[in-house]
Amino acid sequence: MVVKAVATQFNGGQTEIRRNSYVENIEDIEEIISLAKKYQSIIAYTIVISSLKEYLDKRAKEEGIVAVDLLNPLMNAFKTAFNKEPHHRPGLMRKLDEEYFRKIEAIEFAVKYDDGRDPRGITKADIVLIGVSRTSKTPLSMYLAHKRFKVANVPLVPEVPPPDELFHIPRKNCIGLIISPDKLNEIRxxxxxxxxxxxxxxxxxxxxxLDELDYAEKIMKRVGCPVIDVSNKAVEETAGIIMDMLKKERNL
Structure with a gap:
């Protein structure tokens, strides 16, 4: 995008740009040097491994090729401003992109399997939230989705039998949400x-x-899942408790 932005200032952006990703060794650099010399090109690069950057600069100078480091000036500004050394590790941006797409996938999952719309989501979810209406199941699902957890939630209503899938998942994957009758009355x-x-x-x-809470408690006991009282807890606080539970399970 930087190269395109500069190119538009000269010839309307008609410059041919060839991308060379995953430059990881001297052989990759030699191939790029050869191409740049053949087509009389400028090399604009974002190499963060110091040894490869130095080699590219040296070879470009030897071959009379203009090579522009797009990252180093800004890297040095960060280094000075924050008094920290950069990691000099390639692929970190790709890792961030992967995390972003995992988050989007988790958000779409939470929307699709919200409020018990499709019980098939129960078996696919990282976390299944169960509880009566107005126990913050949906806000919790969305908050956890932003933390890249796939969450399904199921309302517990006396007149509607819970889906069979609920009793065939690992108990640790399910979280029961309870609330005091007075608080629920106020919220409703x-x-x-x-x-x-x-x-x-x-x-x-x-x-x-009272009838709904009694029914929900029986279902939670039958499932055998951990239970959290959300009466006086913010969504972030409840989510923190759930994530701590998951961490402990994984460390066992």
Missing amino acids: KERLKALGLASQSNYASFQRI
Whole structure:
């Protein structure tokens, strides 16, 4: 993109650009030097391995080829400003790109398997969240997705049997979310108010809440999953607890 931006200042960007990725040894550099000499080209490079950079500079000078280091001036500015040495490791940008695409994949997964829409997601998920309505399942799913976890969530409703898949996954993959009846009553009343509905609706009635929580507790015991009380926890706090659980499981 830098080369293209410069080229547009001279001839409308019609310069032919040849990319040579994964330059990892002297043989790769010799091939590029040969091509640049043959076609009377400029070499613009982003090599971070010091020995290869020095070799390219030396060979380009010997062959009378203009070689421009696109990274070093900015690298030196970072070094001075932050008083840190660069890693000088190639491929770190590709690693960042891979992490970005994993995050996008996890977000798409969370959307697809939100609110029990498709029980097939349960067996594919890194984490399955279960709980009654308004226990922050969806916000938690999205937050964890941004941390690159594939999350499915399943609402527990007395009138709807939980999907069979829930009882055939490793217990450590499932997390139960519980909440105090008073807190849930308060949240549901606010939700109804936001929707312009009567706060006396069965959805927010205390007895209905107690019945739902009792049912959810039985399902969680049957699954045998760890349970987190989200009554007074922010989404970030609950997510932190879940990620700590996963780390402990992996270290066992």
